[in-house]
Amino acid sequence: MNFVCCIKQVPDTSEVKIDPETNTLMRSGVESISNPYDLVALETALILRDKYGGWVTALSMGPPQAEQVLKEAISLGADAAVLLSDRAFAGADTLATSYTLYKAIRNLDVDRPVDIVLCGKQAIDGDTAQVGPGVATRLGFTQFTSVVEIRELNTSDRHITVKRRVEGGFEVVRGPLPTVITVDLGLARPRRASLPGLILSLRTVIDRWDADAVGAEATKIGLKGSPTWVRRIFSPPLKEGGPVFDGRKDPVPAVERFLDAIVADGELTSELFKNPGV
Amino acid sequence: MREEFEVAIVGAGPAGISAALALAEKGIKVIVFERGEFPGAKNVSGGVLYGHDLAESVPDFIKRECPVERNIVESRLWYLSLDGGFNVSFRDRAFEEGLSFNAFTVGRARFDRWFAGIAEEKGVLVVCGTTVTDLLKDGGGRVTGVRTDRSDGDVTARVVLIADGVNSALAAKTGFRPEPKPSDVALAVKEVIELPEEVINERFNVEAGHGVTIEILGEITKGMDGVAVIYTNKNSLSLCIGANLFDLMSNTVRPYEMLEEFKGHPMVAPLIKSGRPREYMAHWLAEGGYDTIPHLYGDGYLIAGESGMLFNALHREGSNMAMASGRLAALTIAGALARGDTGSEGLAGYAAALQGSYVMKDLKKYRRFNRFLLNHKELFSTLPRLGASAAREMLTVDGVSKKEKQTSIRRRIQGAIPLARLARLLWAGARSIG
Ligand SMILES: Cc1cc2nc3c(=O)[nH]c(=O)nc-3n(C[C@@H](O)[C@H](O)[C@H](O)COP(=O)(O)OP(=O)(O)OC[C@H]3O[C@@H](n4cnc5c(N)ncnc54)[C@H](O)[C@@H]3O)c2cc1C
Ligand SMILES: Cc1cc2nc3c(=O)[nH]c(=O)nc-3n(C[C@H](O)[C@H](O)[C@H](O)COP(=O)(O)OP(=O)(O)OC[C@H]3O[C@@H](n4cnc5c(N)ncnc54)[C@H](O)[C@@H]3O)c2cc1C
Numbered sequence: 001m002n003f004v005c006c007i008k009q010v011p012d013t014s015e016v017k018i019d020p021e022t023n024t025l026m027r028s029g030v031e032s033i034s035n036p037y038d039l040v041a042l043e044t045a046l047i048l049r050d051k052y053g054g055w056v057t058a059l060s061m062g063p064p065q066a067e068q069v070l071k072e073a074i075s076l077g078a079d080a081a082v083l084l085s086d087r088a089f090a091g092a093d094t095l096a097t098s099y100t101l102y103k104a105i106r107n108l109d110v111d112r113p114v115d116i117v118l119c120g121k122q123a124i125d126g127d128t129a130q131v132g133p134g135v136a137t138r139l140g141f142t143q144f145t146s147v148v149e150i151r152e153l154n155t156s157d158r159h160i161t162v163k164r165r166v167e168g169g170f171e172v173v174r175g176p177l178p179t180v181i182t183v184d185l186g187l188a189r190p191r192r193a194s195l196p197g198l199i200l201s202l203r204t205v206i207d208r209w210d211a212d213a214v215g216a217e218a219t220k221i222g223l224k225g226s227p228t229w230v231r232r233i234f235s236p237p238l239k240e241g242g243p244v245f246d247g248r249k250d251p252v253p254a255v256e257r258f259l260d261a262i263v264a265d266g267e268l269t270s271e272l273f274k275n276p277g278v
Numbered sequence: 279m280r281e282e283f284e285v286a287i288v289g290a291g292p293a294g295i296s297a298a299l300a301l302a303e304k305g306i307k308v309i310v311f312e313r314g315e316f317p318g319a320k321n322v323s324g325g326v327l328y329g330h331d332l333a334e335s336v337p338d339f340i341k342r343e344c345p346v347e348r349n350i351v352e353s354r355l356w357y358l359s360l361d362g363g364f365n366v367s368f369r370d371r372a373f374e375e376g377l378s379f380n381a382f383t384v385g386r387a388r389f390d391r392w393f394a395g396i397a398e399e400k401g402v403l404v405v406c407g408t409t410v411t412d413l414l415k416d417g418g419g420r421v422t423g424v425r426t427d428r429s430d431g432d433v434t435a436r437v438v439l440i441a442d443g444v445n446s447a448l449a450a451k452t453g454f455r456p457e458p459k460p461s462d463v464a465l466a467v468k469e470v471i472e473l474p475e476e477v478i479n480e481r482f483n484v485e486a487g488h489g490v491t492i493e494i495l496g497e498i499t500k501g502m503d504g505v506a507v508i509y510t511n512k513n514s515l516s517l518c519i520g521a522n523l524f525d526l527m528s529n530t531v532r533p534y535e536m537l538e539e540f541k542g543h544p545m546v547a548p549l550i551k552s553g554r555p556r557e558y559m560a561h562w563l564a565e566g567g568y569d570t571i572p573h574l575y576g577d578g579y580l581i582a583g584e585s586g587m588l589f590n591a592l593h594r595e596g597s598n599m600a601m602a603s604g605r606l607a608a609l610t611i612a613g614a615l616a617r618g619d620t621g622s623e624g625l626a627g628y629a630a631a632l633q634g635s636y637v638m639k640d641l642k643k644y645r646r647f648n649r650f651l652l653n654h655k656e657l658f659s660t661l662p663r664l665g666a667s668a669a670r671e672m673l674t675v676d677g678v679s680k681k682e683k684q685t686s687i688r689r690r691i692q693g694a695i696p697l698a699r700l701a702r703l704l705w706a707g708a709r710s711i712g
Contacts, residue, residue, distance in 0.1 A: 198407075
């Protein structure tokens with residue numbers, strides 16, 4: 001089995017703030033991390049490789065410092081890593097990003113046919129969840145998004161059965177390889193690197209491919225290949241809590257106050273009558 | 279598949295990294311372990327470094343973009359009562375020109391990372407996010423490597439350099455050094471307060487890029503043996519205040535309360551006005567001085583930096599002693615490896631080298647200083663109070679003759695502290711630093 005795992009370097013969004021004046025992310029001084037979903041994807045790939053044998057390649061597109069996430073992948077046990085880095089890739093939207101990743105995966109495919117591509121369900125900064133499906137479509141692979149469990153991987157008749165999250169529940173589906181899987185956080189718990197793994201990663205020189213090496217068409221990458229324009233980024237306004245009618249001590253007056261309040265608030269009353277299920 | 283190194287170093291602080299650099303320059307295979315996510319992540323320092331010691335490791339440190347905050351051109355010493363105080367300061371053009379970067383401020387989080395980066399360029403392996411939990415020993419008790427908190431986490435080494443700082447969990451576990459007594463360490467808290475660069479230039483009366491240090495003694499430590507400092511960074515101020523741990527425990531004072539009161543002092547408040555607190559940290563300092571230094575080497579290991587209690591409390595010099603001891607340790611190790619004797623005898627040259635350097639000379643000179651402060655609490659209570667009231671009285675214009683004022687001041691002093699005690703205090707003070 002040949003696995004490719006796509007890993008994006010993201011700002012540690014627990015710390016990122018949006019500049020309210022310019023509407024841009026304030027990234028300065030913020031540590032970069034591997035997208036948490038992608039570490040779950042990598043862990044899944046490593047578990048499958050250890051079980052079925054094979055090869056895991058970690059792939060990332062980003063500036064030179066994104067090498068860090070690939071070193072982390074090596075420390076955790078990835079067999080190889082490639083950084084796609086070129087000024088021409090800068091400013092890519094989801095379309096250009098999935099095109100670039102797809103071209104790189106095709107290159108890897110030449111030496112050793114790729115069986116399973118694993119992506120995070122979404123990146124915690126862009127949050128679009130479009131790159132995985134974009135890559136699958138271009139590769140012409142089957143795709144399973146939001147996977148929470150891998151039920152079965154049959155390497156002889158080459159199919160996979162997964163459980164995935166869908167609106168309102170889960171479904172179990174089966175499909176042929178090669179495939180792209182985007183993983184949900186619950187699928188696996190990323191391991192901690194062993195000391196030899198960590199030392200190996202510090203000594204590894206990460207392969208770097210520029211646009212030529214990827215073999216990408218200049219009009220389909222970076223800003224040029226990105227029809228998406230970001231008009232505005234904003235923090236959603238904080239939702240204020242509604243009124244609380246505390247009936248823990250004595251429910252009767254609380255209910256009375258509640259009824260008084262909804263009668264006084266015409267809008268709320270009409271909402272209630274329009275939607276009697278509430 | 280345990281990998282073997284010639285030297286394993288515990289801690290990527292100034293001591294560990296300067297040692298690693300010196301070893302790598304001699305082509306020796308070194309691995310450094312740092313428990314922080316990156317070097318400096320766990321380090322607290324008021325942040326003054328000294329160019330002399332850094333240049334020994336990285337001669338062109340300015341050219342190599344050492345993250346300097348400000349070059350120190352003026353040093354102030356304050357002696358404070360609760361409501362005011364005295365200020366002595368010294369500034370010299372030399373510190374702007376010939377002697378520039380004699381002392382300068384850095385943020386340790388950035389500096390340690392930079393310093394470790396230089397070592398990495400020389401081939402040192404710096405393994406972060408990894409805690410050394412134990413020392414490996416052979417049957418004869420000789421240290422043969424380290425155990426870390428990762429899986430497959432043992433590494434063997436011919437020599438282990440322990441440079442894990444003053445608060446050493448490893449010392450507690452392995453007993454390579456006795457646990458310091460509370461009276462031998464200080465607990466300091468530090469707050470970094472953000473202010474625009476120009477505001478700092480104005481408030482401290484300096485040009486861009488230049489900075490000031492203020493060392494502070496007096497009633498601010500509430501009668502306990504302690505000090506405070508204010509250092510200027512590029513666009514922030516570092517405020518530290520600390521006191522002897524024994525004093526803090528017996529007076530049940532919380533350090534952060536001390537810090538809050540310090541920030542409200544009339545000489546401090548205007549300097550930090552409208553600043554934004556950015557970070558807050560607490561850390562120990564090895565204050566015990568010469569007499570608390572443990573045996574610094576043994577079979578297969580050496581101790582450098584503040585882990586070995588190498589800290590000059592009077593001059594607040596720790597990072598430079600860490601660097602100097604780290605380098606001397608590296609020289610000793612290189613020699614021992616070349617001779618093929620990394621046992622206690624082969625490493626004994628370290629003690630002699632330290633004794634011959636300014637590190638032990640300074641620490642010996644000030645060996646009585648910690649005791650002196652601990653035993654003369656008037657320095658932090660009665661004396662600043664009396665001094666302030668005397669100065670206030672002399673400066674108050676109220677129709678009373680100066681002679682009468684002096685008489686009343688003298689009487690007040692005699693009432694507060696017997697002259698014999700005062701004389702003894704001055705004598706002991708002079709001796710402790712003489
Ligand atoms: C609202 C918005 C604002 C944007 N703003 C900017 C901007 O200001 N500047 C700019 O340059 N671009 C911007 N982009 C585009 C770009 O940075 C996207 O973040 C990028 O195309 C990936 O999309 P995503 O982060 O939503 O990934 P998702 O589709 O959520 O990611 C899913 C998975 O795809 C894989 N993946 C995604 N990206 C990579 C990668 N680079 N390398 C390897 N694997 C990857 C990972 O496995 C990831 O878990 C913006 C996009 C959006 C939607
Ligand atoms: C508030 C304050 C202000 C100070 N101001 C100054 C000043 O202005 N000038 C000055 O010169 N000195 C100052 N000092 C002292 C100075 O910080 C220290 O003397 C100096 O940092 C000692 O260097 P070191 O390398 O010995 O130890 P440290 O700098 O403490 O480095 C030890 C390193 O080892 C790591 N470590 C510890 N245990 C382990 C383990 N088991 N496994 C792996 N890693 C481990 C730690 O995370 C740390 O990074 C100040 C100290 C304090 C607390």
